[in-house]
Amino acid sequence: MTTVPEGYSYGPWHDGPDPLAPPADLRDALDEIGRDVLAGSSPRSALEELLRRGTRGTPGLDELTRRVWRRRAEIQRRHRLDGTLRDVRRLLDDALDAERAALFPDPGDDARFREARLDALPTGTAAAVRELADYDWVSERGRENYDRLRELLGRELLDARFSGMKDALRRTTPEDVERVNQLLADLNALLAAHARGAKDIDERFAEFLRRHGEFFPERPRSVEELIDVLAARAAAAQRMLNSMTAEQRADLAELAREAFGDPRLAQQLSTLDAQLRALRPGEDWTSSARFRGGDPLGLGDGMRAMTELAELDALAEQLAQSYPGARLEDIDADALARQLGADAAVDARRLAELERELRAQGLFERGADGSLRLSPKALRRLGETALADVVRSLRGRAGERDTASAGAAGEPTGTSRPWRFGDTQPWEVSRTVRNAVLRTASRGGGVVRLDVSDVEVAETEHRARAAVALCVDTSWSMVQEGRWLPMKRTALALHQLIATRFRTDALQLITFGRYATPVELAELVGMEGTWEQGTNAHHALLLAGRHLRRHPDALPVVLLVTDGEPTAHLDRDGTAEFAYPPAPRTLAATLAEVDRLAKLGAAVTVFRLGDDPRLTGFVDLLARRAGGRVLAPDADGLGAAVVGDYLRTRRAG
Incomplete structure (x- = not known):
């Protein structure tokens, strides 16, 4: 850490996430x-x-x-989980080898008898250890190894249930064994008192920690916390046993009685496990895992591996x-x-x-x-993105200027942009002068003179007001042919443009499948594609006409997006009649509604998605009847086509 003269010190940050990391x-x-x-x-x-x-x-x-x-x-x-069994077997084999080596030079009958007893030992590790419990060892090394395996068993059994116990008992004395047995007896008595609801349990717990607290580095603050700690470890130990073979489990159960050469340890641990299982039945006592590696783990390490797996x-x-x-x-x-x-x-x-x-x-x-x-705020952000994509597409068209421009005359929008050749908008004088001053100052000062690069023009918008009906096909074919997402992004872009640049315009979004429905932007954005037969352009145009009549002082604009010829129309009773191929009544009803829109002076544009000959023939007829036009963009170009046509119609109006 480095200290600077001002008294500030700098060093690595260790307390949570990086405070200088960029926000999401x-x-x-x-x-x-x-x-x-x-x-x-x-x-x-x-x-x-x-x-x-x-x-x-x-x-x-x-x-x-x-x-x-x-x-x-x-x-x-x-x-693998047989580490303790392997260690016990290794110590047992070493002890037997040392004992046989000590007996071999002795010609006496006692030596031969001992050899015969060793040769008659069971092949199983646990049974052999039990048979040697009362054996009087001649070899000091053999006795030491046998004592070590019994200590190892005790330490491993305790390590599987108490954190740090294995290291604390590395050199086990009879006094240590007695203390462990007393710990287990007191713990079992405490848990039994808790299970039967003893009123003085807090005092009992405090006394237990006073006597044995060094074996609980977790520092539990109550009996419940103590049970939580012990039950989690005991359950992990049980899962480890479940993961062993039946033979391995049986060997360990038998060897446990030889731990420290004192059968009380196994009895106390069995009682402890039973109490913990009863107190915390919600712990995972029954699952298992398959270990197939080559690194053997002892009981304590195996329990920790099971704890890791549980975590x-x-x-x-x-x-x-x-x-x-x-x-x-x-x-x-x-x-x-x-x-x-x-x-x-x-x-x-x-x-x-x-x-x-x-x-x-x-x-x-x-x-x-x-x-x-999605909230209106989120929809605005999505609309900004959709409109920006559309503007980029419009700018990419050869020979066209920025059709997102607000216009050449009318009311100022309050924004400005750099002048371009051919612009007729009025200058934004204050910003133009500011640009000249900043440019001159950046070059060392002097007389301020205007340059073409300094000029900014004020953007304006047309004073004309429009009533716009965007009718979008929501039949299943739109989903099936990958036109669902472009259709929604088109609606978002047009809605954003009108909401931000042409605020006096009245936009109505209309969806049509078997029936047509006026919808809010949020409804359209969240709409899921559903299997529905019918393309009811008649109903959609009917609703569009109602919208236009509500705004008689506005320029009437109808934008119809579809990928199918009309296969449904609305009967007088309000039900939709479906027929495929389209029935003459459906075609007649749809064209009659087009004629009504033409009488209103509506500018009707049909955006044809797809190349079906019947669809092409119908939309051409529709456009001729309405005095409108047909555009056939691909799905990716739909947004640019709709927004561009809206701006063209608005300028022409």
């Missing part, structure tokens, strides 16, 4: 959510999909989950976010850092921050039915 990019996140919503996903599922997929520079929940499962597989692939399973569940009320704040960042490293915890915090900010910024709201939907 909500615009990019909203664009991704918007694409999914426009494609038919609900806002909730779109948000969940974004969090699963991640953002630029931040892995998503799916990637973190993949790494969790890979870590889990590594543990199982690397280890990884919990992380996988948290990352899946599949349970009711799931939030990213539920993810245990500390556990994630332990298992996958600090970077993974940072990634999870960033995703949680992104989710929190998306909600806090008011980009989602609850509908009347309780469902999550």
Whole structure:
């Protein structure tokens, strides 16, 4: 750490996420959510999909989950659970080899008898250890190894249930064994008193910690916390036993009675496990895992491996976010850092921050039915993006100027832009002079003279008002042919343009399948594609005419987007009649509505999606009857075609 003269000190940051990290990019996140919503996903599922997929520079929940499962597989692939049995067998074999080496030079009958007893030992490790419990060893090394294996068993059994006990008992004396037995007796008595509801349990707990607190580094503050700690470890130990073979479990159960050469230890541990299982039945006592590696683990290390697997399973569940009320704040960042490293915890915090900010910024709201939907603020942002894409497409057209320009005469919009050759808008004088002054100052000062590059013109908008009906086909073919998303983005772009640049215009969005319906932008954006037969252009044009009549002082504009000829019309009783191929009555009703729009002086433009000859013939007829025109953009060019035609019609009006 370095200290600077002003008294400030600098060093690495260790307390949570990087305070200098850039904030979550909500615009990019909203664009991704918007694409999914426009494609038919609900806002909730779109948000969940974004969090699963991640953002630029931040892995998503799916990637973190993949790494969790890979870590889990590594543990199982690397280890095996017979470490204690192998160590006991190795110590037993060493003891027997040393004993036979000591007996071989002795010619006496006692030596031969001892050799015969050793040769008659059972082949199983546990049975052999039990048979040697009362054997009087001749070899000092043999006696030491036999005592070591009994101590090893005791330490491993305790290490599987008490943190740090194995190291504390590395050199075990008879006094240590007695103290362990007293600890277990007192613990079992405490748990039994708690189970029967003893009124003085707090005093009993305090006295227990006073006598044995050094064996509980977790420092539990109550009996309940003590039970939680012990039950979690005991359950992990049981899962480890479940993961062994039946033969291995039987050997361990038999060897446990030889731990420290004192059968009381196994009895006390059995009683402890039974009490913990009764007090915490919700712990996982029954599952198992398959270990297939070459690195043998002892009982204590095996229990810790099972604890790691349980922690990884919990992380996988948290990352899946599949349970009711799931939030990213539920993810245990500390556990994630332990298992996958600090970077993974940072990634999870960033995703949680992104989710929190998306909600806090008011980009989602609850509908009347309780469902999550995009807020007007979010729709405006999506509209800005959609309109920007359309403007870029319009600018790319050869020989055309920026058709998003507000116009050449009329009311100022309050904005300005650099002058371009051919512009007739009035100058924005104050900004023009400011540009000249700044340019002169940047070059060392002097006399201020205007340059063409300094000139800015004031943008204006037409004073004419328009009533616009955008009718969009929502029949199943639009979904099937990949036109659903472009249709929604077109509506967003047009809505954004009118809401920001032509505020006096009245826009009505109308969807039509078997029936037509006026909709708000949020309804259209959140609409899911459904299987529905019928393209009721008649009903859509009928609603469009009603909208135009409500605004008799406005320029009437009808924009019809469809990929199919009309196959339904509205009868007098309000029901839709469907027929394919189109019935003459359907065609006549649709054209009659077109004639009514023509009498209103409406500018009707049909945007034909697809090359079906029957569709082409019908829309050409429709355009001739209305005095309008037909445009045939591809799906990607639909937005530019609709917005461009709206601007052209408005300028012409």
